Amino acid sequence: MRTLIRNGAILTMEGAEPELVLGDLGIDGSRVAFVGSPPAGFAPERTIDAAGGIVMPGLVDAHTHIAMSLLRHYADDLPFWNWLFERVMPAEEKLCARYVYDGSMLSLAEMIRGGVTCFADMYFFMDEVARATERAGLRARLSRGLAFNAPGDEAKLDESRDFHAAWNGAAGGRVLVDVAPHAVYTCPPAFIEKASDLASELGCMIHVHLSESRKEVADCLAAYGKSPVAHVRDLGLFRNRTYAAHCVHVDDADIAALAEGGVAVVNNPSSNLKLGNGFAPVGRMLAAGVNVALGTDGQASNNNLNMFEEMHVAALVNKGIEEDPTALSAYTALRMATIGGARALGLDGEIGSLRAGKKADLIVLDASAPHFYPRNSVTAALVYAAQAQDVRTVFCDGEPVMLDGAITTIDEAEARAKAQESAAAMTGGAGFRP
């Protein structure tokens, strides 16, 4: 199928400076055929009018737990330990495959509506997340979260291996599988080493939480005499290509270790702020050459998968921390959410920017809302004013998953109803409360 997207303001996200092409973009099969003017003989079977709108790469949500949509708006404004041990974990005890599928479908609808075309997810019952992702038409790196609480938990490594065998490269290559030792406070050193060996054996990436809270760092120092970053590095984790979520409480030595290890950091500003964990030093990490991507984290701690909001919050809070309005520019935030995320997930050769030959993972925004006027900088408009709901059309792997506001791959009413039912079974609630 050949698609022509006409007359858009195309933000390519190629290069260190923003590039805007006013013109057309063609899709042939799963790939971008051209950006700018159609070559002679390009005969589209579908034409989309993007006049007055903005075309850009699909956003990459590089750290989330999409089935946690089931716990959205259920446990807010609570101390961390009450949140985790009295609300989140007791609810998760009731998780089953069906609930995870239902929660995932709700989140996939939310991601599509917000222009996310690729995400990295770590959770349980990952076959269900993979099934839902295949159905919804998005791209993902998926991993079974590995925590070692009891001797039998080593079987989770086999679960990861089986999940990799079943799903890596599935859905036409849209689904890839990684290994995910959850964190230093849930995985003893020998278990981290085994997870690391498994990733090397499978040739996949590592998805991990690192230095999210002050307590994690203090406990790790007390137990192992090292920061979480130094601890996992010394266990050999960074032998594997790694993307590490959070990295809030990292010092200069940690940042140097992340840079040297080629570790991509996934910044989750909304989650870090909402749980009271603080502000990650994004500016210092970028200055040290660390690739910093952006993620929403799960909806129990965000409470949405809105990457436009995440770009905005990242840009604002870093200017605030540094007391410098030039810190974390709009274009830097956009890079974190597109090509930076793609690079963090080892996919920058295929996605994250728009040029001929790359996968056609892209979005079209309606720019008719007042907040897009007057016409000035597109990058400023996207980061400082756009809303997720400005996204009208979404392509992933060359296929439309939303056309002019209508999701083509998910029955949204059914997704809402099923997620509501599964959530009620887990948490007891079934309607609005104050």
Add this chain to the structure above:
Amino acid sequence: MRTLIRNGAILTMEGAEPELVLGDLGIDGSRVAFVGSPPAGFAPERTIDAAGGIVMPGLVDAHTHIAMSLLRHYADDLPFWNWLFERVMPAEEKLCARYVYDGSMLSLAEMIRGGVTCFADMYFFMDEVARATERAGLRARLSRGLAFNAPGDEAKLDESRDFHAAWNGAAGGRVLVDVAPHAVYTCPPAFIEKASDLASELGCMIHVHLSESRKEVADCLAAYGKSPVAHVRDLGLFRNRTYAAHCVHVDDADIAALAEGGVAVVNNPSSNLKLGNGFAPVGRMLAAGVNVALGTDGQASNNNLNMFEEMHVAALVNKGIEEDPTALSAYTALRMATIGGARALGLDGEIGSLRAGKKADLIVLDASAPHFYPRNSVTAALVYAAQAQDVRTVFCDGEPVMLDGAITTIDEAEARAKAQESAAAMTGGAGFRP
């Protein structure tokens, strides 16, 4: 005219704890007739189906400069002095009445779309802002920004007096007029005293910028040996009921002075972060008994008038600063944006919450987007997940200004085109650039 809004989840914003009424709300003339169940004999001429949606008071944007929409996305990611002296002020030199009207109409459309029904605005050519506000159907406290740069500038006080005579109480009482000494760094002490006297003479309120930047505080200490708060207090400004924007760099003595003076603080987190000014100590101000409202500031430093985003950012950053997830709860953020804002503007007897007898300034949100599912806490959903574009219907003073996504009082296409034209005349730009 009698309007019945049926089957909504009504967040009344009455009281210290959130109250949710599942049922109907009636409007009779300009006022709320009932909340809950219609009294016998209530015969509506208009019925709005709010089933599955949320009804709440209209939001109060307690500090902005709406004509600055003309400079939106025009000067971003710049050092403060370059932003102000090389971009904003040279453009503002070209301001005329027509541009201010055009910029205001664009902003009024944006505010209506985002559920703002009342705002406090300080700028120039305020007759035009008043005209636009009357036309758009919103409620506002307006003030001519007073800066004393040259001897002739005393005439601005007369301009303020004339503006008050012409517009205070106009548009059926929707427009009120205040006196606005701009800031301690633009108004010498004698001028602040004169502005203060004028407010006392007119019996109106004072709108002022206070302690926005470190430089303002340092310069004020150097010049007068006092912080900006202490300086204007000692000049007698707080004799008049005062709402003060920003208050970022305030110490405990300043906070005590604000509390003692009954000064309402308008927190502008997005603007303070974006310009690199930092984080206002909202938690400490609230703890000291200061009424803290919320505002967007103008679009040259935000870049939108999105109060849903402002609530979200306020809640997130204050949890982050205090490293406490219980800091600035969702309900506190909602109070800042509704009844707190109303109280800051001396209007809490009339607006800011929903109960029989108050003015019908209210909004209806469509809650069908994935981010409102599963159904749990409405306050969490509104602050941590809702988007401005979820607002579908807006009433101000009992009159509909938006019905199911269609603004009834403004021709939006015309407002966009005219704002574009005026902006181009000021800044030279006329289309998207990177």
